Amino acid sequence: MSTTELTWFKSSYSGGSGDNCIEVAVRTEAVLVRDSKDADRQTLTVSPDAWAAFTTLAADARL
Known part of the structure; x- marks a missing residue:
């Protein structure tokens, strides 16, 4: 599956x-994680x- 066939979600913190x-x-x-400015x-x-x-640790770090 190519990356163009995926549904990408931008960070809510962007x-x-x-x-x-x-x-x-x-x-x-x-x-999959990519840079939104350079999707290629x-x-x-x-x-x-x-x-x-990772997301659990990132959320805990914000507290």
């Missing part, structure tokens, strides 16, 4: 200016468990 934004596409077997670059692919651990 500013209106478009700087420093990421997008995430979730598949059953993997979570290679994506970072992680397991769903790794993504869940």
Whole structure:
């Protein structure tokens, strides 16, 4: 499956200016992360468990 066939979601923390934004596409077997300003670059692919651990740690760091 190409990255153009995926449904990409932009971070809710992305500013209106478009700087420093990421997008995430979730598949059953993997979570893909890309730079929204350069969507043609290679994506970072992680397991769903790794993504869940990362987002939990990121949320805890904000508290």
